Amino acid sequence: MKVFLFDIGNVLCDFTYExxxxxxxxxxxxxxxxxxxxxxxxxxxxxxxxxxxxTYVDRMNQHYKTSWLVEDLxxxxxxxxxxxxxxxxxxxxxxxxxxxxxxxxxxxxxxxxAINRNWNNFLSSATGLFLSYEMGFRKPDPRIYKMVxxxxxxxxxxxxxxxxxxxxxxxxxxxxxxxxxxxxxxxNVVKEQASAFFNWV
Numbered sequence: 001m002k003v004f005l006f007d008i009g010n011v012l013c014d015f016t017y018e019x020x021x022x023x024x025x026x027x028x029x030x031x032x033x034x035x036x037x038x039x040x041x042x043x044x045x046x047x048x049x050x051x052x053x054x055t056y057v058d059r060m061n062q063h064y065k066t067s068w069l070v071e072d073l074x075x076x077x078x079x080x081x082x083x084x085x086x087x088x089x090x091x092x093x094x095x096x097x098x099x100x101x102x103x104x105x106x107x108x109x110x111x112x113x114a115i116n117r118n119w120n121n122f123l124s125s126a127t128g129l130f131l132s133y134e135m136g137f138r139k140p141d142p143r144i145y146k147m148v149x150x151x152x153x154x155x156x157x158x159x160x161x162x163x164x165x166x167x168x169x170x171x172x173x174x175x176x177x178x179x180x181x182x183x184x185x186x187x188n189v190v191k192e193q194a195s196a197f198f199n200w201v
Contacts, residue, residue: 001154002198004094006126007163008105011087011182013115015080023076028066038063046108049133053110070110077114086187087162090194095125099198104130104148104161106138139163140171149175160197162190 006012021039025031039060046056053070061068094101103126112131115123123129130148137144149156156176163169164182172179178197180190194200 001100002158002160003100003102003127003152003154004194004198005102005104005130005148005159005161005177006087006091007161007165007168007182008103008107008111008115008123010084010164011162012084012091012103012122013081013118014084015077015082019080020076023080024066024068027068027072027076028064044138046110047106047132048138049136053108056108056110074110074113074117077111078117081114081118083119086191087182090162090191092125094194094198097198097200100127102126102128102130102148102152104139104144104163106132108133139165139168142171142175145172145175145177160194162194 009015042051042056042059045051046053051059053073057068057070057073060066091101103123112123130144130151132138132144135144135147137147139145145156149159152159157178159172159177161169161172161177161179162182163172163179166181169179169181178193180186180193182190
């Protein structure tokens with residue numbers, strides 16, 4: 001059985017982290033002077049599920065002297081996310097062709113809430129979801145890929161994986177996945193490779 005693994009960020013839903021930082025300052029009503037090291041540490045922790053959405057917001061508020069609510073966080077990401085039409089077309093095409101489709105994403109619970117608010121039941125169209133905050137690991141940690149393979153009970157070479165980040169693609173390839181970087185200049189190539197992999201006419 002061959003399966004299609006989709007990243008979510010910048011594959012199905014476009015965003016830039018800079019937009020989040022700008023939105024954070026906008027909602028906070030002041031210049032908060034984002035600390036890249038602190039912010040990245042907290043961001044990775046909430047995406048691994050090491051801390052809850054509430055703890056993430058509490059620690060951000062403590063560090064930046066702000067007064068956000070979890071609802072503010074969800075609203076911010078709801079406004080930031082936009083649809084990647086190319087990725088979505090490929091996603092729905094695979095589903096229509098009866099290919100098992102899964103999401104494999106570094107993502108936090110509040111991100112999922114924001115996506116569901118924008119596009120109700122969009123992710124429920126997938127066969128299944130592998131989300132970092134539920135799995136305890138983030139790509140490119142090889143353990144998250146191995147967990148996916150174990151749960152799917154398929155060999156790595158039968159997984160076609162697309163992600164926008166080169167380091168995540170490299171890690172997937174190291175364990176044998178058919179992994180391809182999904183960035184604008186590669187869109188047509190990825191679609192051709194998917195067609196060949198799944199033998200689509």
